[in-house]
Amino acid sequence: MLEWELEEGEAIFWYLSYAGWMIKTKNHLLVIDYMEPNLPPEEQKLSNGFIAPETLAGYDVSLFATHNHGDHWDPESLEWIKVIPKIRIVLNWPAATGSNILVLNDTLSHLTLSDLEIYSYTLRSSFNIPHSTILIKVDGVSFYTNDDFGARGNIVPDYVKQCIDYISSTGDLDILLLNMSGNIDDEGEHFMGLVDAYTVMKLNPKVVFPQHRIYSISQRNKVLREAEGYNLRAQFIFTDKAGQAFHLKKGVVKMMSP
Numbered sequence: 001m002l003e004w005e006l007e008e009g010e011a012i013f014w015y016l017s018y019a020g021w022m023i024k025t026k027n028h029l030l031v032i033d034y035m036e037p038n039l040p041p042e043e044q045k046l047s048n049g050f051i052a053p054e055t056l057a058g059y060d061v062s063l064f065a066t067h068n069h070g071d072h073w074d075p076e077s078l079e080w081i082k083v084i085p086k087i088r089i090v091l092n093w094p095a096a097t098g099s100n101i102l103v104l105n106d107t108l109s110h111l112t113l114s115d116l117e118i119y120s121y122t123l124r125s126s127f128n129i130p131h132s133t134i135l136i137k138v139d140g141v142s143f144y145t146n147d148d149f150g151a152r153g154n155i156v157p158d159y160v161k162q163c164i165d166y167i168s169s170t171g172d173l174d175i176l177l178l179n180m181s182g183n184i185d186d187e188g189e190h191f192m193g194l195v196d197a198y199t200v201m202k203l204n205p206k207v208v209f210p211q212h213r214i215y216s217i218s219q220r221n222k223v224l225r226e227a228e229g230y231n232l233r234a235q236f237i238f239t240d241k242a243g244q245a246f247h248l249k250k251g252v253v254k255m256m257s258p
């Protein structure tokens with residue numbers, strides 16, 4: 001599938017575990033919040049959620065990390081620069097220097113890198129380290145990760161409003177990779193909170209992938225019930241295993257056979 005020729009408006013994307021994804025579009029490979037598994041699978045391949053960087057050597061690769069936590073950033077990724085000639089690494093802290101490293105310094109950032117458009121909202125004040133939500137538009141598709149912006153409580157904080165206003169001003173969104181890290185019920189299970197619902201409502205993506213510790217059936221059902229309660233229209237898809245692949249075409253997502 002990595003070799004497939006894709007058209008404008010089409011993407012194949014692989015869930016890589018936790019908050020990690022790789023996205024292939026017509027001319028680009030995008031990697032988001034990938035970390036090498038602690039216990040690498042016996043067969044180190046994409047269909048097991050493992051990226052062998054040398055297999056990406058022929059592609060235009062952009063690697064993103066929303067923040068410098070071990071479940072979103074793998075320092076091993078810096079080694080990819082040695083084996084992938086066309087790679088850029090986009091971060092909100094100077095993990096390294098060099099022409100391949102792009103640092104998101106501003107609260108609102110918009111980078112145009114030839115045909116790649118990156119919009120990000122970076123928050124430095126409310127967390128102990130900077131956090132960036134990232135929207136990528138390329139080859140006729142758009143993907144957005146909300147970082148770990150989910151927050152507890154019954155109000156939508158101003159920084160979330162500012163962020164979502166900015167992101168929604170850029171046009172329609174295909175895929176929302178929604179980290180649900182804010183709300184935990186009495187049984188210790190995550191569910192959709194107001195901030196998550198606000199994000200879905202305002203961005204109105206075609207498909208939402210709830211992730212970041214949403215594993216059990218009961219958690220998933222809770223998320224769906226909440227989505228219904230908030231009257232959210234987007235389709236929700238839950239991932240089952242690292243390496244699972246999906247196909248996006250004309251705004252419709254289908255799971256690919258393993």
Ligand SMILES: [Zn+2]
Nearest residue numbers: 071072148181
């Ligand atoms: Zn996290």
